[in-house]
Amino acid sequence: MSPPLILIAEVEQDVRHEVRQSLEQNGFRALPAVSATEIWNAMDSMAIGAVVLDAALRGPDGMDLCRDVRERSDVPIILVGANSSEVDRVVGLELGADDYMAKPYSARELAARLRAVLRRGRNDRALGAHRPTEARFDGWTVDSSRREVIDPNGGRVELTAAEFSLLLALLDHPRVVIARARLMALAGVRDTPSSDRSVDVLVSRVRRKLSHGGRAAPIVTVRGGGYMFSAVVDRR
Structure with missing residues (x-):
């Protein structure tokens, strides 16, 4: 190679x-x-x-x-x-x-x-080979092997590598509050003095891209706790 x-x-x-x-x-x-x-x-x-x-x-x-x-x-x-x-x-x-x-x-x-x-x-690609590659929630489909995010209307939504890593981390822990430091590690955000802010920016970007048809993305901010993916996730 x-x-x-x-x-x-x-x-x-x-x-x-x-x-x-x-x-x-x-x-x-x-x-x-x-x-x-x-x-x-x-x-x-x-x-x-x-x-x-x-x-x-x-x-x-x-x-x-x-x-x-x-x-x-x-x-x-x-x-x-x-x-x-x-x-x-x-x-x-x-x-x-x-x-x-x-x-x-x-x-x-x-x-x-x-x-x-x-x-x-x-x-991200290697993880997709050792777990169910498809996750579904609220009409959305996320395929980790193809690195695809499909909205409820069948349209493809482009995510950066960092955004996709963050989304996979949230999908792996649905309905669980994840502290910023833990989410930072799961998503591979580099540890710096502004890391918390970096995670916040990534969450904001993913939220914006997962908002559809007037419906907000199912990513909840838990004050003093971190973030939680609130939707039910179906693994296939």
Whole structure:
């Protein structure tokens, strides 16, 4: 099996070169990009394993590109930016990023985080091979082997890797209150000072996508406790 191909969309040439060299030394293949056109060309013609996306890209900017890439694909995205504030991290997650790194960052840490987001996707697929692959609730169908979420009208709903991991964690514990720290671990959210907020953002995104026909998603916030999936889940 070929090493995963990482698309490095980085505005600074020296950083782009350093990251490419480091990732290749760490067992990845790396492809540089400096514009939206190069990103789309790569994604249309190659199997991209993950995207490292600089928020400072222009025309459109990196934040807009993060949203656009997520709308087209569930490829893991690590967003990098000069601002390390919680606001920027939360905005990045809201736009569909799976992780956020502040500049300057070490190429070694980037390699570790890439392994984590890629491993999370593999774990989701592996779990699907050892348990019932289909879960149904309130007219919805979630197929863990195909990584598909189908709404009550038969339409497919796109979830990111992080969102899908969170949904599987909730489906595995229906009608049970799960503390934020536990849900963070089950969903594979990286342990950081803002991890609780990261879980909240993921829950918000999943809720929004599972709301249908005026009916809210069955994810209940338990004050002081965490979250609970309130619907009955039928495993097949």
